[in-house]
Amino acid sequence: xxxxxxxxxxxxxxxxxxxxxxxxxxxxxxxxxxxxxxxxxxxxxxxxxxxxxxxxxxxxxxxxxxxxxxxxxxxxxxxxxxxxxxxxxxxxxxxxxxxxxxxxxxxxxxxxxxxxxxxxxxxxxxxxxxxxxxxxxxxxxxxxxxxxxxxxxxxxxxxxxxxxxxxxxxxxxxxxxxxxxxxxxxxxxxxxxxxxxxxxxxxxxxxxxxxxxxxxxxxxxxxxxxxxxxxxxxxxxxxxxxxxx
Amino acid sequence: xxxxxxxxxxxxxxxxxxxxxxxxxxxxxxxxxxxxxxxxxxxxxxxxxxxxxxxxxxxxxxxxxxxxxxxxxxxxxxxxxxxxxxxxxxxxxxxxxxxxxxxxxxxxxxxxxxxxxxxxxxxxxxxxxxxxxxxxxxxxxxxxxxxxxxxxxxxxxxxxxxxxxxxxxxxxxxxxxxxxxxxxxxxxxxxxxxxxxxxxxxxxxxxxxxxxxxxxxxxxxx
Numbered sequence: 176x177x178x179x180x181x182x183x184x185x186x187x188x189x190x191x192x193x194x195x196x197x198x199x200x201x202x203x204x205x206x207x208x209x210x211x212x213x214x215x216x217x218x219x220x221x222x223x224x225x226x227x228x229x230x231x232x233x234x235x236x237x238x239x240x241x242x243x244x245x246x247x248x249x250x251x252x253x254x255x256x257x258x259x260x261x262x263x264x265x266x267x268x269x270x271x272x273x274x275x276x277x278x279x280x281x282x283x284x285x286x287x288x289x290x291x292x293x294x295x296x297x298x299x300x301x302x303x304x305x306x307x308x309x310x311x312x313x314x315x316x317x318x319x320x321x322x323x324x325x326x327x328x329x330x331x332x333x334x335x336x337x338x339x340x341x342x343x344x345x346x347x348x349x350x351x352x353x354x355x356x357x358x359x360x361x362x363x364x365x366x367x368x369x370x371x372x373x374x375x376x377x378x379x380x381x382x383x384x385x386x387x388x389x390x391x392x393x394x395x396x397x398x399x400x401x402x403x404x405x406x407x408x409x410x411x412x413x414x415x416x417x418x419x420x
Numbered sequence: 421x422x423x424x425x426x427x428x429x430x431x432x433x434x435x436x437x438x439x440x441x442x443x444x445x446x447x448x449x450x451x452x453x454x455x456x457x458x459x460x461x462x463x464x465x466x467x468x469x470x471x472x473x474x475x476x477x478x479x480x481x482x483x484x485x486x487x488x489x490x491x492x493x494x495x496x497x498x499x500x501x502x503x504x505x506x507x508x509x510x511x512x513x514x515x516x517x518x519x520x521x522x523x524x525x526x527x528x529x530x531x532x533x534x535x536x537x538x539x540x541x542x543x544x545x546x547x548x549x550x551x552x553x554x555x556x557x558x559x560x561x562x563x564x565x566x567x568x569x570x571x572x573x574x575x576x577x578x579x580x581x582x583x584x585x586x587x588x589x590x591x592x593x594x595x596x597x598x599x600x601x602x603x604x605x606x607x608x609x610x611x612x613x614x615x616x617x618x619x620x621x622x623x624x625x626x627x628x629x630x631x632x633x634x635x636x637x638x639x640x641x642x
Contacts, residue, residue, distance in 0.1 A: 225544050251552055259548035265541035269564050269642055279549040282559055311642040331549055 176201055177222075177335050177366065182231030182242070184214075184221050191217045192228070193390035199335070199383065202364035206377035206398075209387035210413060215370035216262070218387070219337045222368070223257045224250045236334045255283065258328035262340045264320040266312040272323045273299065273308040279331040298326045302356050318349030322356050329360070336360070338369040354380075374417045378402050386410045429611040432602050436615045439598035440623075446512065446594065447581045450519035454580070455573070457520060458527025465532050476528070483525035489586050492518045496590050515587035519580060526576050534569035535561065567638045574631045578624050585620070595619060 177199045184192040191214045199205050207215050221228040221242075222235075228242035235256040240249045258279070266275050276298050280291035299305045302322040312320050321341060328336045341357065342350045354376050360367065361380045371377050377384060377398065384401040386394040386409075394401055394410045405411050461480070464472045483491065496514045500506040506514070538561050546556035588596035599612040 223548055225547060247552075251550065254547060255550040257548070258550075259545075261541060261545065261548075263541060265539070265545035267542065267545065267560055268539075269560070269567075278559075282555060283550040313642060327545075327549065337548075 176234075176236070177368075178232075178234040179222070180232040180234070182218070182221055182233070183229045184217055184226060185229055191390050192221065195231070195387075195390075195392060197385060197392065197395065199366065199368065201334075201366055203366060203382040204361050204380055205368045206381035206384045207368065207370045207387055208372075208374065208377055208384060208401075208413075209393075213387050214390045215387055216339050219259065219339050219368060219370060222335075222337060223254050223259060225259075255331070256334040257337055258331050258333040259337045259339060260321070260324050260328050260341050262343050264312070264317070264324045264344075266315075266320055266323055266327070268312055271309050271311055272304060272315065272319075272326075275312070275323050276326045276330050279327060283331060295326075295330065298329055301329075301359070302326045303352075316349060317345045318352045321345065321349075321353045325353070325356050325360070329365075335366045335368060338367060338371070340370050340372065342371070342373060374402070374414070386413065388413070424610055424614075425608065428606070428608060429614065432608075432611055433615050435602060436595050436598040436612065437619060439593060439595040440619060442512075442592070443581070443584050443594045446516055446519070446584045446587065446592070447577070449516045450523060450580055450584075451577055453516070453520040454523035454527050457524035458531055461524055461528035462531035462535065465528065466535055480525040480528060483522050484529075488518070488522055488583055489589070491522060492586060492590060495521075511587065511591040512593075514590060515584065515592050519583060522583075523576060523580050526579075527573060530569050530572040530576065531565070534565040534572075537568045538564045570638060571631065571635050574627070574634070578627050578631075581623065581627075582620060585616075 179198075180196050182192050182195040183190070195218060197205070207218060209215055217226055220226040221231075222233060224245065227245070231242045233240045233242065233253060235253060238249070238252045238256055240253050245253075266272075267278060270278060273292065273295050276295040277288070277291040280286040280294060281288060286294070296305065296308070299308055302325060304319060304322055304326070307315060307319060307323075312323070315323065325336075325341070338357065342353050345353060350373070354373065357367070357369070357376075358380055369377070369381070379398075381398055384396060384398050385392050386401060386405075386407070388409050394405055394407045401410065402414065405414060461476050463469075464476050492515065495506065495518050496509075496511070500509075509517075542560050542564065543556055546560040547553065551559070584592075584594060585596045588594055588600065591597075595616050599616045602612045603609055
């Protein structure tokens with residue numbers, strides 16, 4: 176279970192997140208949609224404190240953190256409940272695909288190298304990259320890198336995986352393979368929060384959808400509610416742009 | 421009198437070579453301390469520690485922008501007027517201190533540039549999987565930065581070795597001092613300074629060779 180209460184984030188005088196609250200049950204997938212620059216990425220980055228929120232309460236599993244007075248220890252505890260898939264992959268450049276997936280298990284969970292390798296090989300198989308185990312990120316395509324990124328995020332077995340526009344940097348022909356891996360995770364009932372511009376994907380994979388506009392939740396509901404019967408004019412306008420294409 | 425006496429050259433070669441360990445020792449001490457100080461200065465600048473960061477900026481500008489000999493004299497003769505500690509300091513120690521101050525300024529810029537060259541996303545990715553910040557630096561950022569920094573640091577080390585030769589002016593017993601002693605006995609400049617130059621040249625050639633080997637190794641990694 177993950178619960179966010181009244182999350183606020185300013186950059187200088189600019190209010191990027193203006194009191195975001197939502198709740199997500201274990202095993203659910205939440206899609207966050209909305210125009211560019213509306214705070215989608217900032218929302219995810221605030222949940223694991225890559226950006227420090229100005230206020231708000233973040234509650235994941237048995238850890239609850241008050242952003243206004245979070246200590247380093249609390250932030251670390253929170254991060255151990257989450258993992259993140261980045262828009263530009265951010266694979267560890269000095270490590271192979273296998274080592275990238277092993278790294279969280281070895282360096283965070285303190286697993287032995289042998290055990291971590293065994294688990295990492297299973298994960299590589301799951302994402303279809305067993306043959307690339309010894310390749311460095313520079314030798315992998317964008318789609319392959321992002322699949323390794325997802326593998327690394329799975330490795331810590333987190334309570335929630337945060338996907339920050341996982342397909343936005345990919346060539347169109349590589350989007351499918353990455354979405355397929357995410358779909359598989361959804362079928363296994365992994366808890367995930369995904370920011371995306373892929374509306375069809377959001378509709379098919381998400382249990383809940385949030386439409387973010389100007390740092391506020393403008394609309395929230397099931398995919399049917401948000402995509403088929405949007406209540407707000409702003410949501411309709413936004414969705415029209417996608418159906419027009 | 422012959423212009424160049426080979427016998428004398430060979431004889432004096434051994435005598436001057438005896439001072440090589442001193443040159444190496446000074447270089448290694450100065451390298452060690454300037455790396456540590458350089459890393460600290462780099463981190464102060466990188467993480468913009470208040471007030472200190474500005475001081476480091478002036479420090480780097482001063483030590484990179486003025487001649488080493490003048491810095492050495494200022495320290496050993498100038499500041500000595502005010503400081504009992506410096507008056508009692510051996511030339512060896514004084515040279516190590518000023519070399520350290522000077523080279524840490526260069527090293528810190530190299531190190532900072534190297535840390536900057538590592539994409540911020542690498543650090544964030546390490547944090548995102550739950551690594552504490554120091555571990556993220558140690559396991560992910562510093563190994564990638566080192567690869568960038570090593571060639572520059574190595575060139576710095578070669579310059580440092582050459583700069584130790586200035587120390588003989590304040591009385592350090594290095595190869596230059598050895599050559600001066602022999603010159604005072606036989607007045608054979610060509611052979612004595614010839615030895616000094618050749619030994620330095622061999623030394624830096626070996627190091628340059630090692631450097632290119634190391635760079636090849638580093639470039640291969642990923």
